[in-house]
Amino acid sequence: DVGFDLVRVTVVGMKEANACHEIRNGLDQKGYNIPLCADMHFQPKVALKTAEAVEKIRINPGNFADGRKEDASTRVYETDDDFLRDREYIVESFAPLVETCKKYNRAMRIGTNH
Numbered sequence: 001d002v003g004f005d006l007v008r009v010t011v012v013g014m015k016e017a018n019a020c021h022e023i024r025n026g027l028d029q030k031g032y033n034i035p036l037c038a039d040m041h042f043q044p045k046v047a048l049k050t051a052e053a054v055e056k057i058r059i060n061p062g063n064f065a066d067g068r069k070e071d072a073s074t075r076v077y078e079t080d081d082d083f084l085r086d087r088e089y090i091v092e093s094f095a096p097l098v099e100t101c102k103k104y105n106r107a108m109r110i111g112t113n114h
Contacts, residue, residue, distance in 0.1 A: 008037045009054075017049040024053040040064065044093040051100045056107040065093030 007027075011017055020038060027034055035055035040047040042063055051057050077083040101108050 004034055006035050006037055008039065010039045010041075011046060011050050012041060013043065014046055014049065017046045017053075020050050020053040044097060047097050048100050051097060051104060051106050054106065056109065057097065057101060058109040058111075059097075060112050061090075061094075061110055064097075065090045 007023070009016065009020060009023070011020065020036060024036060027036075036053065037056040037058060038047075038050045038054045039058045040050065041060070044065055047057060047059065047064070077086070098108070100106070
């Protein structure tokens with residue numbers, strides 16, 4: 001009742017994804033039209049579930065599909081095939097989120113914190 005413009009949550013697992021659905025339902029039941037924004041890390045399947053409940057998904061492309069906590073700019077690929085295999089994995093992980101966001105008319109922020 002005090003005028004929030006946005007509720008932002010960090011979602012690290014399915015527990016938080018399910019909580020987003022509960023939060024959304026609770027806000028809707030009380031008549032609050034407040035958008036939810038979820039920060040996603042490392043788990044594409046969790047992002048798919050979360051996108052059903054929130055108005056905006058925030059992802060870092062450097063860690064969305066790949067849980068390795070390393071600086072991707074220092075990664076060395078021995079062959080072109082190694083690079084293409086990693087890139088294909090990222091596409092396969094990211095494309096379903098794009099489709100889910102389109103289906104539910106969700107906004108997406110893609111960026112880094114630096």
